[in-house]
Amino acid sequence: MSASIQHEEVEWDELGFPVAFTSKRHRRRLRLRQFSSDSKWNALYPTLDAVLADVRAPILKEELRSMILVHGILPSYRATVYWTLAERHSPVADVTAQYTALLQRTAELSESELKQIELDLPRTFCEQRDFRTAAEEDMAANGGAAPDGSRTTMMERALSSVTAGTAYTPGAGNVHDALRRMLRAFCVQHAHIGYLQSQNFLAGFLLLIFGRDDEVRAYWAFQHLCAHMLAGYYEPSMAALMSDCALFSSMLRQRLPRLAEHMESVAGCDLSQLFLPRWLLCVFLNCFPIDIVLRVWDAVWISGTSAPRTLLEISLAVVATCEHDLMSTSNFADGADVLKNVGVHVTDSAELLVLTSTPACS
Known part of the structure; x- marks a missing residue:
């Protein structure tokens, strides 16, 4: 989207992403579905306290789990439900003080980590309203130059911001300042993991869900996702990620054998492996429209430490959704193009999650 387009000329969704062009019929269907979901939520859980009572139960009630999988979490409840689930599994005393203490130690970070974080800030959700403004x-x-322009090198910006006032104060500055703090704090807290590209999108997305004024809880939810729910995915060896990719290939051969055989014959490999790491690491961000991403995140979030398995099931459902087009391909390039553009095939979150729970994909 051109920077010359004024923000007020664009229609934004609930998280500040530009609304993609769709037919009036499709958008009317989405509004009706949201109205139906809101009605069902209000009938079963008329207040947030009623939801939280079940969320805090030792085992998530099946009624609530089904409600979330079928209808998604109400937008007004989402941040609180995410936080409650994260806090239940990874309790933190005095979250603000501990977050601030981590920020006070960011000078310990290596130059390479600082530089990579700075490089990725302007690459994060470029089309989203707040990130675009930042x-x-x-x-x-920067004097009119691009953030990575020649007037000020990225390394100079990174080092100077370590000691800037916005480096230690949650809520200060713009959304880039908040994201910078979250990523640096994670590197300090989990030095054995450090920073990996894709974490900028996860932290940024949670910052949008929780809101800029709730940066502290957004951070602790982010570290819970990366260090606990998806444990091992972001470590330098990526051993857990590679293991799950291998497991997915086995699942594909077992549950969609004709498709697996076809991809092997026309491409000489399991084409899904070209895209699966990105799907898993980014939890499908930048793959689908935001309304579908939110539904996927809801399903993953209520899975807790079983999140990797949920992601694999969703990935299998995505491939199954593309099965017809994949079976029609006759070469590597065409097959890769289908999986590169899964958002074209997956347009209905309810259908995707229903497919995830069908016998063929579960």
């Missing part, structure tokens, strides 16, 4: 502010502060 990029424009950064450009203006």
Whole structure:
């Protein structure tokens, strides 16, 4: 989207992403579905306290789990439900003080970590309203040059911001400042993991869900996701990620044998492996429209430490959704193109999650 387009000329969704063009019929169907979901939520759980009572139960009630899988979490409840689930599994005393203490130690980080974080800030959700505004502010502060331009090197910006006031104060500055703090704090807290590209999208997305004024809880939810729910995915060896990719290939051969055989014959490999790491590491961000991403995240979030298995089941459902087009391909390039554009095939979150729970994919 051109920077010359004024923000007020764009229609934004609930998280500040531009609404993609769709037919009036499709958008009317989405509104009706949301209205139906809201009605069912209000009938079963008329208040947030009623939801939290079941969320805090030792085992998530099947009634609530089904409600979330079928209808998604109400937007007004989502951040609180995510936080309650994270806090239940990874309790933290005095979250603000501990977060601030981590930020006070960011000078311990290596230059390579600082530089990579700075490089990825302007690459994060470029089309989202707040991130786009932050990029424009950064450009203006940089004398009109792009954030990675020649006037100020990325390394100089990274090192100077370590001691800047916004480095230690949750809520200060713009959304890039908040994201920078979250990523640096994670590197300090989990030095054995460090920073890996894709974490910027996860932290940024949670920052949008929780809101800029709730940066502290967004951080602790982010570290719970990366260090506990998806444990091992972001470590330098990526051993857990590679293990799950191998497991997925086995699942594909077992449950969709004709498709697995076809991909092997036309491409000489399991094509899904080209895209699966990105799907898993980014939890399908940048793959689907935001309304579908949110439904996928809801399903993953209520899975807790079983999140990797849920992600594999969803990945299998995605491939199954593309089965017809994949079976029609006759070469590597065409098959890769289908999986590269899964958002074209997966347009209905309810159908995707229903497919995830059908016998063929579960």
